[in-house]
Amino acid sequence: MTDDRNPNLPDDTDITDDTDVPEAPDLAVATSVGMLERPPLLEEAMGGDEIDEEGTSLWKGALQRLVRNPSAIIGAVIVALFVLIAVFAPVLAPYEPAGSQWIDQITPYSLPPFSPEHPLGLDPFGSDLLTQLIFGARQSLIIGVVSTLLGLIGGAILGGLAGAFGGWVDVTVMRLVDILLSIPSLLLAVSVAAVMGRQPLAIMVAIATAQVPIFARLLRGSMMAETRKDYVLASWSLGLRRRTITMSHVLPNSLGPVLVQATLTLATAIIEVAALSYLGLGEADPAVAEWGRMLVKAQDRLQSAPWLTFFPGLCIAVTALGFTLLGESLREALDPKSRR
Amino acid sequence: MADGSEGLDKLDQRDDLLVVDDLKVHFPIKKGLVVDRTVGHVKAVDGVSLRVRRGSTYGLVGESGCGKSTFGRAVLRLEEPTGGTVTLDGVDVSALSGEKLRQARRRMQMVFQDPLASLDPRQSVQSLMIEPLRVHDPRPQAELIKRAADMLELVGMPRSALAKYPHEFSGGQRQRIGIARAMILNPDLVIADEPVSALDVSVQAQVINLLERLQKEFGLTYVVIAHDLAVVRHISDRVGVMYLGRLVEEADADELYQTPLHPYTIALMSAIPIPDPEVEDRRERILLRGDLPSPANPPSGCRFHTRCPYRQPTLCDTEVPELRVIEGHPGHRVSCHWAESILAGRVEPADSLVVEAAVAE
């Protein structure tokens, strides 16, 4: 009933409640409730109400709304495209990555023009730019996804503990999270990288660490809000065990906002990966393709070869856009009332 | 109840399923930046004692903020009582804890006001229904499902409802599911907190009738908490009226409605609109002044004296009135210093607060 509300109506009008439902969904239920024999003509006039025996769960309903949402589809297509490119990079790329076999064509002041062999030209190290971009998708996506996953897991554990137990566990965990939050994420990342050395894992850990507080707070807040709801009280009064209440009632109902946040965070993670590589914290081997670093390397030639910055920048922006679109539509699908 | 009617009391005692004695729920008010300090207490329930006879319905009425919902939750130990005891069928529920308390819960259930909020939106009706059985009475899945289906049928829902989710039903149907879920453990006591107030008018009677039918069928004992005096009167055998955390009057339903003695009850009853113009035009309405005082800082003496139309210059603001039985009205308890005088018509409400009948001309 709450699924298809007219988003524009003020909350206190009564039409939002019942008229909004396209048709009475379960007449069989209603009839047996009222125990009413209806005249045949009336039954016929009302007829055609197929009684669907299967219910639609909230997850299923959300998925149905998601696939009907154009921006979700666009987002999903973009994301899928980049994932495919990343996975099939060796097949798609015309050349081997990080090779500098055309270095002799590069001069400090000029790059060779686009050619059929190199549709996007060469980069300053003498590699094929298209190949580098395709393999860069791998780095960016893997680092982005893994770091978000790490952050999500860490945050979910901390937030879940705080939300499930409350009391001193909550206080301890949240103070810890507050401390994490008080350190600027860039500083945190630089310190992590400094400790772990220049390797992709350092970037992942750095980004994940910066995300942990976000997820922890979100899940904890969400669980706290759910815990106060009547259905949790009803579960207690039925004598359910604490574990059951937390794991099968509170947690599933609290995950929605966290999932949305994770998708949105993926977008920022990809940008952060670029930012950290830009600062020189990523992979030590300068030839390994990564969008952020490609931007840095192109900087000196911004005047003479602007496309060197344009293409990786575009890749970063489009991927981030894809995840953002997906995340926003996921938010709408999970909570149709928030749609504006 | 130790005063006046001891003989009657002893006779009834064996029959009392629920005995609540001096129940208190105080919520601390906390303030402070770093360390929380308790600066006071909201006395949501402040010393309520009542008995509910086996198989009967006790109606608890009062306006929002009077503590009636908190009382219900404290009885079920969904809220930790600050003091007092709750005895269910001879077992002191307020002394139980941990696993023992959890086991004891199957005997006392709750029906909530908002059925959408009280059913987990992500679970199918089937898993909602068999979940309590699985905890208290583990059996093969098929057997549990059958019991769930039987229970649904009993509340007038088809078997097909099992596969659906709470949001796919209308308010009345959801409330039926909520009731079926509470009844599936075969409890002795059911506390219904505003069971119909969230439903459409035309559906309320269905749910009221259903509750009555189930009571007959299973010999249930009800405590019905509601703000709607008409509904409470309809289903209750005995009615208690709460004001600011205290019971101010208690009597059998018919007696209470015929001879309300506490000024609050009188005003409450005169405030209920009756769907009959003839009655509406003839009746005199007693208005209360102002709003409910804060339960964190209740008035001295009689808690109602700040709004009481019958307020007298003495006693009211200094002495706390006892809940006592009124002579000539056995079983009718009231906490007002002037109950006898009001009954005899010696004390009249303040003129400014009486709205005369409209058909004066």
Next chain:
Amino acid sequence: MTQTQAQGGTAVTEREPLLEIDNLSVTFKHRRSQTRAVDGVSYSVDPGEIVGVVGESGSGKSVTVLALMGLLPARGVEVTGQVRYKGQDLLSMGDRAMAKLRGSEIAMVFQDPISSLNPVVPIGVQVAEVLLTHTKTTKKAAMAESVDLLRRCGIPDPERRLKEYPHQLSGGMRQRALIAMALACKPKLLICDEPTTALDVTIQAQVLELLKELVTDSGTAMIMITHDLGVVAGLCDHVNVMYSGRIVESAPRQELFAHPRHRYTHGLLASIPRLDLPRGEPLQPIPGTPRDTITWSKACAFAPRCRHATDECVRPDIPLEPLPDSPPDHPVRCVHPAEVTHG
């Protein structure tokens, strides 16, 4: 009353209605589905008259007045029909003119006072703002007038309350403040949408008494929208009962409660417990839920829940008309109306 075929613009009688709603329909459009929330509703309000509109959620009672106030969103909503206020059509009126009318001539009180008040502005300023917008007055005079209004609406110590914010007031006080705002410009018509539903009964009694007093003193007409038949019984001159977007029965209050004829009204009265009748009578519930409905274009929308429905009820657009044995000002939209009961 409800038959609003105006007698032509020229034939002005002294009983010319203040507001005439004529065949008003409101359709909400979704991506694929359409929902007709109001389906050809006509009623009128005379100057000084109190008209009650009774119905449950989904009956369209609130949407009707939101439409006439121009408060429905423009996108996805189609409003047809006419609403004449003092002869002017409100629906074809421009936004500017409508905004001018709103608050000064027609005012509205909503169910939920907390969301109708601006949380960051003191209530005194909010009341004064209404005065400043619609009348030529100075700020000082408006504030003084606000104090007077709040006092008249039963707010104790208005000088102090003036400076308070909505959250500092209780529910009843907020509703009073809202009523004060609504009455600030002495409107000719006051529309109350479930004004007491969120309040406790004793506070409801205070607010209803206040409304009754203010309206009779100033001769303001009122539309009272409620689901509570009790509220209507004590307050309204004329009552319209709505079901599934249409008026199913319309009558003066005494007549309606003495002889409810539509099966819905009849059933509703039999299904609510009453404080003044002997206990022990079982309630007669209306079966089904408000969702079990059918469009009026096919049959009586109440038929799926009606114990008296027959095949004859399956006909399009059953008219709202007086029955042979009912007075002309008591039209009913029912094929098998309830018998007239005596006593």
